[in-house]
Amino acid sequence: MTASAAQAGSGAGAGKETGTVTTSIPARLDRLPWSRWHWMIVIGLGTVWILDGLEVTVVGNIAGRLSEEGSGLAISSAQVTGIAAALYVAGACAGALFFGRLTDIYGRKKLFMVTLAVYLGATALTAISFDPWWFFLCRFLTGFGIGGEYAAINSAVDELIPSHYRGRVDIFINGSFWLGAIGGALLSIVALDTDLFAMNVGWRLTFALGVVMGLVILLVRRHVPESPRWLLIHGRTEEAEKLVAEAERQVEAQTGRKLEPVTIEMTIHQRKSTGFGEIARTVFSTYRKRAVLGFSLFIGQAFLYNAITFGYGAILTTFYDVPTSNTGYYFAFIAAGNFIGPLLLGKLFDTVGRRVMISGTYLLSGVLLFVTAYFFSQGSLSATTLTAWWCVALFFASAGASSAYLTVSEIFPMETRAMAIAFFYAIGTAAGGISGPLIFAKLTESGVVADTVLAFRIGASLMCAAGLVAAFLAVRAERRSLEDIAEPLSAASKAGRGG
Numbered sequence: 001m002t003a004s005a006a007q008a009g010s011g012a013g014a015g016k017e018t019g020t021v022t023t024s025i026p027a028r029l030d031r032l033p034w035s036r037w038h039w040m041i042v043i044g045l046g047t048v049w050i051l052d053g054l055e056v057t058v059v060g061n062i063a064g065r066l067s068e069e070g071s072g073l074a075i076s077s078a079q080v081t082g083i084a085a086a087l088y089v090a091g092a093c094a095g096a097l098f099f100g101r102l103t104d105i106y107g108r109k110k111l112f113m114v115t116l117a118v119y120l121g122a123t124a125l126t127a128i129s130f131d132p133w134w135f136f137l138c139r140f141l142t143g144f145g146i147g148g149e150y151a152a153i154n155s156a157v158d159e160l161i162p163s164h165y166r167g168r169v170d171i172f173i174n175g176s177f178w179l180g181a182i183g184g185a186l187l188s189i190v191a192l193d194t195d196l197f198a199m200n201v202g203w204r205l206t207f208a209l210g211v212v213m214g215l216v217i218l219l220v221r222r223h224v225p226e227s228p229r230w231l232l233i234h235g236r237t238e239e240a241e242k243l244v245a246e247a248e249r250q251v252e253a254q255t256g257r258k259l260e261p262v263t264i265e266m267t268i269h270q271r272k273s274t275g276f277g278e279i280a281r282t283v284f285s286t287y288r289k290r291a292v293l294g295f296s297l298f299i300g301q302a303f304l305y306n307a308i309t310f311g312y313g314a315i316l317t318t319f320y321d322v323p324t325s326n327t328g329y330y331f332a333f334i335a336a337g338n339f340i341g342p343l344l345l346g347k348l349f350d351t352v353g354r355r356v357m358i359s360g361t362y363l364l365s366g367v368l369l370f371v372t373a374y375f376f377s378q379g380s381l382s383a384t385t386l387t388a389w390w391c392v393a394l395f396f397a398s399a400g401a402s403s404a405y406l407t408v409s410e411i412f413p414m415e416t417r418a419m420a421i422a423f424f425y426a427i428g429t430a431a432g433g434i435s436g437p438l439i440f441a442k443l444t445e446s447g448v449v450a451d452t453v454l455a456f457r458i459g460a461s462l463m464c465a466a467g468l469v470a471a472f473l474a475v476r477a478e479r480r481s482l483e484d485i486a487e488p489l490s491a492a493s494k495a496g497r498g499g
Contacts, residue, residue: 019270020492021237025228025244026483027264030163035254037247038169041160044221045112045153046173048119051210051217052146053180054187055123057335058210059084059139061188061328062203072200075132084139091143092150093426099148100422104415105273107234108156109226111418115152116221119145120214127207147429151422154409158417159227164479167349167406174402175342181335185328229414229482233490235270266483267492274415274489282416282489283423290411293473294420297404298428300362300466304369304397304459306432306440308334308390318447320383330387337391338398345399349406355474358407361400362467366460368393373456377449397463404428411475414488 032038059080067076095115103111122141129135154170161169187209191202225247231240248259284291316322316330341361349357372389375381381389405421412420443455477485 022267024262024265027262035251037250044224049177050180053177054184057181057184058206070199087140088143091140092147095144095147096422096425100151100418103152103418112152115148124211127204151418155418159229168346170406171342171346171402174405178335178338185332268490279416294408294424296466296469300463301401302428302432304463337395341395341398358403359467359471361396365397366463369460373453377453413486
């Protein structure tokens, strides 16, 4: 069934109607079976999280090298992990909010091309850093691009992936950050080997590799279409129809199956854009409980991860005498646990359901961190067994943290989606990258067991609290159309839709 114009309008300003259409496009996208067309979307859009994980891990691991004489950059390790890290976080928060707004106005595709270009340019410029101020500026711009990616990518993925697969795909994509973290940890070991590369060359090559990977992603991303849902609401009905028809043709050719006709339709009043005031009222007034849910999930996971990972190296070296040069190997194991969790648990978010899985992963990871804190306080753990406990806790925590991004990207109306993602991402990133280190730095580096145990308990408590909030407020969004979960602000009526 094609989208058909029911009434023509003339408004062109912000929030004004351009026409009224009755369409089956959302239902046609949701009924598509999985195919190579969907894999193209996942590879083109989702793999950038691997770059993010690579980026963050590499910078943390090369901090010591940059501070050494002969690195080619007169900078201290504290400046890399302090000033540069804070600027990266600030850039990510600013980029999420800035590009999130533009994504809702100008479309998903334009912005996910722009944000990747910003990331690539900033990373390339980081590789040729010659002075601390240049390095700091590039870190801010890199974060600016990555923050914008979160809003643009999660919006596009959720609006292009069929409802039956949306949960597992989103969970896996966000969890792939840790695949990049594994690569970053191992890459740093090789790149910083002075038998292979000069001191002022190896660290630069780590950033150059990020650029090469980004260019490959850019080539694939060029073929990812704009969101037909966004086109439809913004008065570009013919383009939306052509994109969906082409997707259907490709899926039928790739699967060898004839698609069933769709009878589910909805009527919407098209508009050029949605005002910021309407977005704010929708998210924080109309969907107040959902806003509380999103806030809780992001804060919980941010503090749990900082309780464990922010002082990770300091804990190993202070309490277990692990050489600084060897902490990367331990981190690779923890990153592996973080990646395997979303990979194995993702499907359950679509089958068992959002509420059970979100609350379950948050509560389990929080309880496991409490148990770890107890054994740590008793002196019962070695560096290896502590890492093993963390791997298990983060196996569940990573799936839960990924579900936070999934949740805020699907429980608010279409017109607010990118901005909602940006807002909650900025909250979580600021809490994790600013408040978290301020709270946990002295606790985990003091050398006092009780202080480190307190850090563990704070992270575990907030994670459990978020799990309890999810048990009551999580939305049963599994296998449901985005339009069913949150009706578009532009919706006029529904026909033939199930609950």
